[in-house]
Amino acid sequence: MTEKHSVRDAHAAIRCLPSLSKEEKIGRRSTMVKILMHGCNGKMGRMITEIVKNDENAVISAGVDAYVGVPNDYPVCETLEKCDADADVVVDFSNAGAVDGLLDYCVEKKLPVVLCTTGLSEEQLEKVKEASEKIAILKSANMSMGINLLLKLLAEAAKVLGPAGYDIELVERHHNQKVDAPSGTALALADSVNEALDKKYTYVYDRSQVRQKREKYEIGISAVRGGTIVGDHEVIFAGTDEVIEFKHTAYSRSVFAKGAVEAAKFLAGQKPGMYDMGDVIRF
Numbered sequence: 001m002t003e004k005h006s007v008r009d010a011h012a013a014i015r016c017l018p019s020l021s022k023e024e025k026i027g028r029r030s031t032m033v034k035i036l037m038h039g040c041n042g043k044m045g046r047m048i049t050e051i052v053k054n055d056e057n058a059v060i061s062a063g064v065d066a067y068v069g070v071p072n073d074y075p076v077c078e079t080l081e082k083c084d085a086d087a088d089v090v091v092d093f094s095n096a097g098a099v100d101g102l103l104d105y106c107v108e109k110k111l112p113v114v115l116c117t118t119g120l121s122e123e124q125l126e127k128v129k130e131a132s133e134k135i136a137i138l139k140s141a142n143m144s145m146g147i148n149l150l151l152k153l154l155a156e157a158a159k160v161l162g163p164a165g166y167d168i169e170l171v172e173r174h175h176n177q178k179v180d181a182p183s184g185t186a187l188a189l190a191d192s193v194n195e196a197l198d199k200k201y202t203y204v205y206d207r208s209q210v211r212q213k214r215e216k217y218e219i220g221i222s223a224v225r226g227g228t229i230v231g232d233h234e235v236i237f238a239g240t241d242e243v244i245e246f247k248h249t250a251y252s253r254s255v256f257a258k259g260a261v262e263a264a265k266f267l268a269g270q271k272p273g274m275y276d277m278g279d280v281i282r283f
Contacts, residue, residue: 033089033264035058035090035264036083036089037063040064041076042093045065046070048093052261053073058264062075064083080105088269089267093116093117095119096118096121096124099124103127103128107134112269113135113137115128115138116143132272132273132274138263140259142188142259143259143263144277145280146255147233148278150189150248151189154235157244158193162193167236167237171236172185173224173231175225175226176226203218232247263280266280
């Protein structure tokens with residue numbers, strides 16, 4: 001091997017080693033959670049990188065991404081096999097095709113993982129369940145702290161307002177490129193209300209084909225699609241001469257990135273099992 005090749009190979013190896021310079025430089029505490037960011041150079045990975053820079057309790061010790069052309073403050077490896085970083089937890093925003101290898105890696109390294117990648121097959125979901133017997137896995141339909149807090153608040157409100165005869169309606173609004181309706185988050189909000197009321201209610205998505213008054217035990221769900229709306233969900237409890245509204249608006253996808261970071265800090269050190277954002281938000 002020539003001297004030139006030796007130097008090049010050495011530099012490649014160094015890029016995949018964990019870096020403590022950031023932690024040492026800003027004097028963060030020893031209890032800081034070290035994150036391995038899987039999919040670090042994607043849109044959500046970049047958002048999480050920026051959020052962690054301002055988080056005193058977390059640091060990204062290394063990243064993994066097939067595209068390594070983005071400058072980062074931490075070492076980036078093209079594959080998990082090349083990464084031997086010192087990490088407490090993995091945050092995944094990659095693609096469904098990479099999840100099988102990720103689960104194998106996390107089980108082998110005994111690393112908890114915040115699994116944010118969507119579109120998993122039934123076989124992959126079963127593999128996630130099996131892996132959760134050996135490591136802690138957090139998977140949630142929506143990573144927003146606000147939405148998950150809203151789920152809890154709605155359940156409490158429903159227990160009071162439902163039996164009092166308040167009608168329940170839900171309106172969700174998203175951008176004009178979204179193809180599914182209603183949104184998964186809208187259904188999760190409706191489910192939270194319905195489960196608190198012993199699942200007595202049915203969901204009504206369209207009243208245009210039937211001329212009849214509203215049934216007592218129904219939750220109307222309406223979908224609006226337009227412009228660049230990131231996500232807007234409103235739950236209405238309508239009673240006699242008063243209306244109570246719960247609303248959440250997402251102005252950017254950074255709310256999901258923030259939730260993923262909070263989930264990572266919670267999940268580090270947890271026992272094997274399946275977790276969701278409801279476990280992160282406690283009151």
